[in-house]
Amino acid sequence: MSNGAKLIPQKRGLQLDRVVLLGRTFDEYCRYFLLEPEELAGKTVLDVAGGVSSFCAEANTRGIRVTSFDPIYSLTPEEIVERCEPDLDSVYHAIGQVPTYRWDYYKSPEHMRKLRKRASTIFLSDYKAHPQHYISGELPRLPFENSSFDLTLVSYFLFAYQDYLSYEFHHASILEIMRVTRGGSPHLSDRDFRSTTQQISPSAAIGPGSPEF
Numbered sequence: 001m002s003n004g005a006k007l008i009p010q011k012r013g014l015q016l017d018r019v020v021l022l023g024r025t026f027d028e029y030c031r032y033f034l035l036e037p038e039e040l041a042g043k044t045v046l047d048v049a050g051g052v053s054s055f056c057a058e059a060n061t062r063g064i065r066v067t068s069f070d071p072i073y074s075l076t077p078e079e080i081v082e083r084c085e086p087d088l089d090s091v092y093h094a095i096g097q098v099p100t101y102r103w104d105y106y107k108s109p110e111h112m113r114k115l116r117k118r119a120s121t122i123f124l125s126d127y128k129a130h131p132q133h134y135i136s137g138e139l140p141r142l143p144f145e146n147s148s149f150d151l152t153l154v155s156y157f158l159f160a161y162q163d164y165l166s167y168e169f170h171h172a173s174i175l176e177i178m179r180v181t182r183g184g185s186p187h188l189s190d191r192d193f194r195s196t197t198q199q200i201s202p203s204a205a206i207g208p209g210s211p212e213f
């Protein structure tokens, strides 16, 4: 068996023992964030924790000026493949057992696997062709000037791993995202918010008395 991420059985939903290296497609991002691609043409967009998503690659071909940011961009394409393949296997084998998962969009674990594979394949090809679109680093610091981007997206990172990432980490990360975004309003995926409201514990990322969020 691979050394991919492991399920934590007592948790509700798909809870992993670490941040996984999986990527979603442009279409999935548009659905999560309710993006209108035509309205974004010519705009600068930062995809924080972009990972092996194909959002950056697919968006740039549509004239949206996307920069992706993730710690894995310090790795070679081969090293990234070595890490993301086992995570895809783990999640593929586990996801069908999760009773809270809704299948109206993905239809089946097999179809979801195909989409994830498609995303990482497009990503890898673009990562080799346009390395300048992929900046390596880690929240809670972003290596960009104030107000550098029209829009900043975070998909499946903040609020998705609240057992491992503290309130302080989330707070500092969101302030940093606001700093680099014109108008200062981060877009966290709809699902991140649902995960937060459904599963967060009082001691986790959004603690009591935290009006900033």
Ligand SMILES: C[S@@+](CC[C@H](N)C(=O)[O-])C[C@H]1O[C@@H](n2cnc3c(N)ncnc32)[C@H](O)[C@@H]1O
Pocket: 019, 020, 021, 022, 023, 024, 025, 048, 049, 050, 051, 052, 053, 069, 070, 071, 072, 137, 138, 139, 140, 154, 155, 156, 157
């Ligand atoms: C589940 S993936 C999400 C990928 C992509 N956003 C998507 O929805 O398809 C989570 C990503 O968070 C990245 N990550 C882990 N720690 C991070 C940090 N401190 N700052 C930014 N990204 C981080 C991982 O490398 C991984 O690519």
